[in-house]
Amino acid sequence: xxxxxxxxxxxxxxxxxxxxxxxxxxxxxxxxxxxxxxxxxxxxxxxxxxxxxxxxxxxxxxxxxxxxxxxxxxxxxxxxxxxxxxxxxxxxxxxxxxxxxxxxxxxxxxxxxxxxxxxxxxxxxxxxxxxxxxxxxxxxxxxxxxxxxxxxxxxxxxxxxxxxxxxxxxxxxxxxxxxxxxxxxxxxxxxxxxxxxxxxxxxxxxxxxxxxxxxxxxxxxxxxxxxxxxxxxxxxxxxxxxxxxxxxxxxxxxxxxxxxxxxxxxxxxxxxxxxxxxxxxxxxxxxxxxxxxxxxxxxxxxxxxxxxxxxxxxxxxxxxxxxxxxxxxxxxxxxxxxxxxxx
Amino acid sequence: xxxxxxxxxxxxxxxxxxxxxxxxxxxxxxxxxxxxxxxxxxxxxxxxxxxxxxxxxxxxxxxxxxxxxxxxxxxxxxxxxxxxxxxxxxxxxxxxxxxxxxxxxxxxxxxxxxxxxxxxxxxxxxxxxxxxxxxxxxxxxxxxxxxxxxxxxxxxxxxxxxxxxxxxxxxxxxxxxxxxxxxxxxxxxxxxxxxxxxxxxxxxxxxxxxxxxxxxxxxxxxxxxxxxxxxxxxxxxxxxxxxxxxxxxxxxxxxxxxxxxxxxxxxxxxxxxxxxxxxxxxxxxxxxxxxxxxxxxxxxxxxxxxxxxxxxxxxxxxxxxxxxxxxxxxxxxxxxxxxxxxxxxxxxxxxxxxxxxxxxxxxxxxxxxxxxxxxxxxxxxxxxxxxxxxxxxxxxxxxxxxxxxxxxxxxxxxxxxxxxxxxxxxxxxxxxxxxxxxxxxxxxxxxxxxxxxxxxxxxxxxxxxxxxxxxxxxxxxxxx
Numbered sequence: 001x002x003x004x005x006x007x008x009x010x011x012x013x014x015x016x017x018x019x020x021x022x023x024x025x026x027x028x029x030x031x032x033x034x035x036x037x038x039x040x041x042x043x044x045x046x047x048x049x050x051x052x053x054x055x056x057x058x059x060x061x062x063x064x065x066x067x068x069x070x071x072x073x074x075x076x077x078x079x080x081x082x083x084x085x086x087x088x089x090x091x092x093x094x095x096x097x098x099x100x101x102x103x104x105x106x107x108x109x110x111x112x113x114x115x116x117x118x119x120x121x122x123x124x125x126x127x128x129x130x131x132x133x134x135x136x137x138x139x140x141x142x143x144x145x146x147x148x149x150x151x152x153x154x155x156x157x158x159x160x161x162x163x164x165x166x167x168x169x170x171x172x173x174x175x176x177x178x179x180x181x182x183x184x185x186x187x188x189x190x191x192x193x194x195x196x197x198x199x200x201x202x203x204x205x206x207x208x209x210x211x212x213x214x215x216x217x218x219x220x221x222x223x224x225x226x227x228x229x230x231x232x233x234x235x236x237x238x239x240x241x242x243x244x245x246x247x248x249x250x251x252x253x254x255x256x257x258x259x260x261x262x263x264x265x266x267x268x269x270x271x272x273x274x275x276x277x278x279x280x281x282x283x284x285x286x287x288x289x290x291x292x293x294x295x296x297x298x299x300x301x302x303x304x305x306x307x308x309x310x311x312x313x314x315x316x317x318x319x320x321x322x323x324x325x326x327x328x329x330x331x332x333x334x335x336x337x338x339x340x341x342x343x
Numbered sequence: 344x345x346x347x348x349x350x351x352x353x354x355x356x357x358x359x360x361x362x363x364x365x366x367x368x369x370x371x372x373x374x375x376x377x378x379x380x381x382x383x384x385x386x387x388x389x390x391x392x393x394x395x396x397x398x399x400x401x402x403x404x405x406x407x408x409x410x411x412x413x414x415x416x417x418x419x420x421x422x423x424x425x426x427x428x429x430x431x432x433x434x435x436x437x438x439x440x441x442x443x444x445x446x447x448x449x450x451x452x453x454x455x456x457x458x459x460x461x462x463x464x465x466x467x468x469x470x471x472x473x474x475x476x477x478x479x480x481x482x483x484x485x486x487x488x489x490x491x492x493x494x495x496x497x498x499x500x501x502x503x504x505x506x507x508x509x510x511x512x513x514x515x516x517x518x519x520x521x522x523x524x525x526x527x528x529x530x531x532x533x534x535x536x537x538x539x540x541x542x543x544x545x546x547x548x549x550x551x552x553x554x555x556x557x558x559x560x561x562x563x564x565x566x567x568x569x570x571x572x573x574x575x576x577x578x579x580x581x582x583x584x585x586x587x588x589x590x591x592x593x594x595x596x597x598x599x600x601x602x603x604x605x606x607x608x609x610x611x612x613x614x615x616x617x618x619x620x621x622x623x624x625x626x627x628x629x630x631x632x633x634x635x636x637x638x639x640x641x642x643x644x645x646x647x648x649x650x651x652x653x654x655x656x657x658x659x660x661x662x663x664x665x666x667x668x669x670x671x672x673x674x675x676x677x678x679x680x681x682x683x684x685x686x687x688x689x690x691x692x693x694x695x696x697x698x699x700x701x702x703x704x705x706x707x708x709x710x711x712x713x714x715x716x717x718x719x720x721x722x723x724x725x726x727x728x729x730x731x732x733x734x735x736x737x738x739x740x741x742x743x744x745x746x747x748x749x750x751x752x753x754x755x756x757x758x759x760x761x762x763x764x765x766x767x768x769x770x771x772x773x774x775x776x777x778x779x780x781x782x783x784x785x786x787x788x789x790x791x792x793x794x795x796x797x798x799x800x801x802x803x804x805x806x807x808x809x810x811x812x813x814x815x816x817x818x819x820x821x822x823x
Contacts (some may be wrong), residue, residue: 114607117819117820120820121819121820121822124820124821124822125822128416128420129413129416129417129420131413131610133607133610135606137408137431137432140432141432141434158820158821159820159821161820162816162817162820162821165816165820166813166816169812169816176811176812179812180809180811180812180815182812183812183815183816183819184809184815185607186815186819187610187611187614187819188818188819188820189822190618191815191818191819192610192611192614192615192618192620193607193610193611193614194611195598195604195608195611195612196605196608197598197599197608198598201591202809
């Protein structure tokens with residue numbers, strides 16, 4: 001699965017970026033460049049899937065791709081996909097990750113759920129003490145509040161949660177093996193979970209692939225719960241606050257506020273004591289993720305049209321090439337246009 | 344009231360376990376006490392019972408938050424309501440409330456970190472405490488693996504005038520650690536109690552092999568032919584992984600355990616082992632803390648333990664049910680070199696001292712070293728603590744000394760392995776005790792009839808199969 005995901009990302013970034021760009025996307029790097037790449041190349045689903053991905057693991061995969069003649073990587077890190085690689089990428093299945101909206105929060109969801117299930121399992125067995133599966137004090141406090149809010153002492157919460165989980169898992173369009181995977185990461189009274197290694201052995205794949213299948217299933221489940229929130233009072237509560245609504249970085253958010261208050265870009269540079277280029281990054285982010293943000297004050301409609309024509313003509317989103325073709329426009333203007341998307 | 348009556352009234356027990364009464368009596372005579380008792384031997388009763396005669400709050404300092412929570416729960420189960428954990432779990436409002444009514448509690452559990460906060464210190468200074476308990480006191484010692492600077496810092500606070508008696512509790516006992524505890528806590532002529540270290544139902548085997556390959560052959564044969572549950576201790580994560588894979592191939596129900604796994608995975612392995620779904624654990628020395636499985640039949644050391652204390656603690660996990668158990672130590676010539684390499688690998692080096700000062704002079708936070716992965720967390724804690732107090736030269740002397748001590752500890756372990764006399768007698772003697780009686784099948788040198796102790800492995804034990812997601816869900820929530 002990891003290799004398939006990488007192939008898909010490389011395919012989208014083909015000839016436009018260095019291989020590192022893919023690494024940053026998977027790690028969920030919060031830099032202006034990566035955030036823009038997400039929008040430009042439609043990489044939302046992969047964002048931040050593996051925050052702890054090591055460079056070694058990533059490079060091993062890249063080397064393998066090169067050995068298989070799927071990928072050609074230049075000294076500079078820029079790459080293009082060979083015919084064989086493109087064919088391989090075509091054969092990969094469609095994935096249903098939603099990294100952009102969850103950004104690792106699926107693990108918070110699962111940590112809450114794990115502790116809830118563990119608590120209810122012990123309660124059902126009338127065992128009062130156990131060592132909590134999550135050591136995170138925030139999770140523990142959250143779960144305590146959750147259990148009290150749903151009157152767990154009355155002893156009906158088990159049945160209610162069972163009904164909801166059964167319902168959501170039954171309609172979820174994923175394989176039984178994926179559902180099993182999620183269930184075996186949960187544990188309860190005299191019911192230990194399985195380690196990643198054990199699950200990967202059982203599924204005859206790598207640990208990383210099992211973890212990715214797990215994340216994908218959680219994303220699908222979370223989206224189902226969010227879409228029909230009224231059907232899932234309990235799971236909806238467990239998922240509370242985990243879907244990212246504000247898509248801007250914190251710093252871009254601050255710039256946006258000042259801009260809304262009527263300050264000019266130059267004033268904002270002064271006020272925030274940041275580099276001009278940083279503030280420019282923020283505006284590009286705004287152009288990409290704030291539908292109401294107009295690039296009009298910076299670029300005319302005609303100029304925007306020209307950028308898109310050039311982009312089509314040269315089959316690229318590379319700034320350097322576009323800048324050569326339209327040398328009366330600044331890099332900042334070009335980025336704004338690309339970020340805003342075709343009009 | 345007699346102590347026995349109190350014991351029965353509050354805890355429902357009819358008699359004390361070894362050491363408890365002596366410790367409690369000393370405390371009630373306002374004497375400081377160091378009590379070395381292994382986990383599960385009634386350590387906590389030593390302060391729980393005095394609380395009921397003192398009529399003053401007992402303050403318990405404990406470094407492990409999860410352990411603290413367990414102890415609070417335990418007391419509540421005995422019907423005690425006046426118990427509180429003053430720790431970082433509390434919200435600000437809760438904390439303010441707890442601090443305000445602090446003298447009303449009978450048991451106050453807290454962490455070293457909390458104890459360093461000014462408002463907590465001020466509040467405690469106004470109160471009359473009956474007893475201060477320092478749990479897991481070995482964490483105070485820089486010789487220990489768990490060294491916690493915060494623990495050292497509370498030493499200053501504890502050395503104030505008019506303090507109540509202090510009870511220092513620990514499960515690990517080395518002479519050096521005990522000395523450190525005594526000095527850091529400024530204990531006054533403490534009464535020291537140490538449990539009987541001998542475990543007569545554990546038979547002490549030793550197998551000398553030619554080399555690494557020979558070792559592997561012996562181990563594969565032994566583990567596939569004899570019965571668990573057992574722990575195989577190895578020297579590295581990689582080795583743990585390799586042995587576990589090889590044994591899995593042979594159909595043994597086994598899993599590797601080391602600190603490289605996530606918290607959940609580690610818990611899952613422990614639970615599987617306790618539930619009898621696994622027969623063997625191949626582990627680094629990260630495995631064992633807090634494991635409560637009574638029927639472990641074998642503990643095997645693939646490589647040399649760092650010191651005698653570790654060895655005793657690790658084999659001590661076998662046979663807690665009182666039935667016969669087997670401890671086998673494998674040795675190949677030169678193993679001590681690897682052990683020495685491993686034990687000093689975690690120490691800060693002289694280079695780290697210079698690097699620390701270099702960063703400081705560049706006005707960079709030295710913690711950057713840790714973030715860069717230049718040294719381990721334990722090593723950084725040690726380095727950081729001492730360099731804030733002493734000059735580079737003094738710290739370098741200290742570090743050299745520390746390395747030397749660790750080498751000596753390995754050599755002491757080597758003597759145990761190489762002795763021609765009774766191994767048990769040596770071990771017990773090391774802890775300053777005298778062996779009362781040699782059990783049958785005492786040790787390798789006295790002679791062990793392995794065929795009597797070893798059980799043959801039952802091969803029909805099947806790997807646990809995965810259930811469907813529906814039935815797993817049902818089991819988790821409804822228990823059937």
